[in-house]
Amino acid sequence: MNRGTYVALSGALVRQQMMDTISHNLSNNETIGFKKGQSVFKIMMERAANGQSLERVNLAEIEEGFTDFSQGNLSPSGVPTHLAIQGEGFFKVQDEQGNVYYTRQGSLRLDSEGRMINAQGMALLGEDGRPITVPNPDITIAEDGTIMLDEGQQTKIPLYTFDDYSVLSRQGGGQFTVPKGQERQLETLVTDPHIFQGQLEGSNVNLMQEMSQMVESTRVFEACQKMLKTYHSLASEANKLGTLG
Secondary structure (H helix, E strand, O other), X not given: OOHHHHHHHHHHHHHHHHHHHHHHHHHOOOOOOOOOEEEEEEXXXXXXXXXXXXXXXXXXXXXXXXXXXXXXXXXXXXXOOEEEEOOOOEEEEEOOOOOXXXXXXOEOEEOOOOEEEOOOOOEEEOOOOXXXXXXXXXXXXXXXXXXXXXXXXXXXXXXXXXXXXXXXXXXXXXXXXXXXXXXXXXXEEXXXXXXXXXXXXOOXXXXXXXXXXXXXXXXXXXXXXXXXXXXXXXXXXXHHHHOOO
């Protein structure tokens, strides 16, 4: 296979991977607290600089798994248990199996035990690592996360951040995890949290931007396909010439 075929093939594969990321972002445009994924395109010219042969390797590839953690727009919901984060921080939640997740999704409600749970049924955790419980949904939550309970009692919703966001692994539906058992070592309590009651943070996906990238990727993918057909035709003609005589 000649060099041009490798260039066209690697280009087509890269654009296909980018389309997968874009499609995932678009499908989660309405997901509360969703943070869009990113794919980084790079040219593998450093291999040539190091004296490595470029034969039988892709000349281009994608690095996937990056996340854009930029702020989403806040919108009022009027539900007392709905919470939106402005600025840094994640809610810490736990599923029935004890698995811990970090999320910006604040569409919370109360279960039969009075625990604050998210749409997936995961319990919101306090600083002590236990589920936060409240007597009823008609609660008042201050911007710093303090919940005013009956008879002057208080509890607080903590937010967590990380020195290096690359430790976060994307899970489905806007949830993130860190290596199991390392939550306490990697997380840092946000000292100046901004939590807004009765609001929700929307997805940070920009529809126009994603659609523009989709159109561009589709055009490049089609161009790479045409290149592959051209090189295939040239190779066929070359083979015919090689059999003459």
